[in-house]
Amino acid sequence: MKIQSVRGMNDVLPADSSAWQHVHAVAAQVFAAYGYGELRLPVVERTELFKRAVGEVTDVVEKEMYSFEDRGGERLSLRPELTAGVIRAGIEHGILFNQQQRIWCTGPVFRYERPQAGRYRQFHQLDVEAFGIATPDADVEIIAIAAQLWKRLGMSGFQLQINTLGTLPSRAAHRAALIDYLLQHEAALDEDAKRRLHTNPLRVLDSKVPATQAIVEGAPSLLDYLDEPSIAHFDAVKAGLEALGIAYVINPRLVRGLDYYTHTVFEWVTDQLGAQGTVCAGGRYDGLVEQLGGPKTTGVGFGLGIERLILLMAVQQVPVVSNQPQVYICRFGAEAERVALRLSETLRDQLPGLRLVLNAGGGSLKSQLKRADGCGARLALIIGDDEAAAGAVQVKSLRGEGEAFTCSLTELAAELSRRLAL
């Protein structure tokens, strides 16, 4: 019986991993460019953490968490998102108290959902968070980081949608008015909307059912219930984005699935990924640190789905830094094989950036050259006993970059360095 991978949990094969390496390298560079430090976290946390952070009545916690008891009877869960763990660690190590912290984090997260394109049970996020900055410039900075990441990856076609949920008093006033309005039209609502009317009325605004959408059109808008501080904060965020030339649209129905957001919420969406169009989403969560037992500390950040990003990179045919071999050594004859073996290590010592494959497993020169071509190398180095005796190798271009020529072993490193721009 063949053992298969777990549903919704995918392998990334060597042919595809260069895209992942590229994303990680570019992201790490971008985050560092803004002064963010990487935090590395365990994949498992106490279940209670996510119940308190994400919200006990959210879908994520209610039906999508991988929860279990360990052998000591602890209630644990595979993390369904990164922010909760970042805050837990921040509180635990005392790095959130009375100071600014810029943090990023990445790794696998787990949600028990029905898989489809761009949605998996184990997927990977990049998370960026700024703590201890209450002013809207932090919101702008977080959004700008994502924009900078798109720029450096060479991606386009995103729409930035923003909205504000306002302060807690604003939200409460709007919520009351919204429930009132929806109750008047309850008969025309679909079943989901009726159910959410009391548990999470904001989510009704996001409904895709046409009949419900029609009712939602006339629903009281949160924007009309915002208090002065809420409006000032949102205006400042918009002004910041405009100063940076970052285009956005205001989507008054944009609400987040996780309970902890206040003030600014945003999503970077694309229409090139089918139903899973949100690649990056985030917002401000000023009450969350306190809610998790930490000092009163503001926060703002985003989560980005790496699988969706990589899917979109493929759609947009974004070039990725290659990790294919550059040079392949063909060798035959007992003495030449020994010379080539030593040569390969010498070259790696001399040119640390060189990606070099030494032929192994024998084979005719013809088949060795086929392997050289197949692996994507630009150059083949050919060493038979003739070359070995002469202390030289034949350098052959596999990509139509000039004729083959003989090069002495002493000059080889310099020659490769020049040709490959190492």
Next chain:
RNA sequence: GUGGGCGUAGCUCAGUUGGUUAGAGCUCUGGAUUGUGAUUCCAGAGGUCGUGGGUUCGAGUCCCAUCGUCCACCCCA
């Protein structure tokens, strides 16, 4: 969790109303005289037809279950 499509060689797929040793292209391996790739020609390797049951004289082909996958809903990154 709901509804639907699909699972045949490493990959992309064909397999006619159920009927003998299951096919193609690409990839891979070897060869077309002695040491030169990606083009051409020849040959070869590779599949318990996702898995388990059932119907039948006989199942890749029909039925059931199960696992996986894809799409939409739901939810979200």
